[in-house]
Amino acid sequence: MYIFIDNAHTRKYSKKVGIKNEGETMKISTKGRYALRIMIDLAMNVSESPVRVKDIASRQNISEKYLEQIIALFNKAGYVKSIRGAQGGYLLTKEPNEYTAGMILRLAEGSIAPVSCVDAEAESCDKKGACVSAILWQKMNDAVNEVVDNTTLQDLVDWQNGITQE
Secondary structure, three states: OOEEOOOOOOHHHHHHHOEOOOOOEEOOOHHHHHHHHHHHHHHHOOOOOOEOHHHHHHHHOOOHHHHHHHHHHHHHHOOEEEEOOOOOEEEEOOOHHHOEHHHHHHHHHOOOOOEHHHOOOOOOOOOHHHOOHHHHHHHHHHHHHHHHHOOEHHHHHHHHHHHHHO
């Protein structure tokens, strides 16, 4: 998803209201995209035996080292559990329909708000009451959150299955 930011904002104003990447598209980082791919892979390859990092890395074309960094976040957050040993790997701790894309992206990315002034954890902006742009930023933030918070990992698996079966 690409959201374009108007280049008309001055650098000073942009800095004051927290506009990120002025003049560029705002994007989910590689880390966020890979995080979703890793969780989809785990959900699609769910079985009694753990999924090996090496296998995920191969299927998703992600370096094992980078994948391990991301999966460590999931392990620490309790999204996956690690099984040690020769037959070890990772398993989801919940059913795929219990994870949302928003949960996964926020764990990997932190905030996914388009600007800091509408971030749930942001300090109040002194211009917010008089800044008409804040209404737009809030609407954008609400729209993105509506999508990612109502799209489950199971939805993504189902969509992937639909793509591969066509």
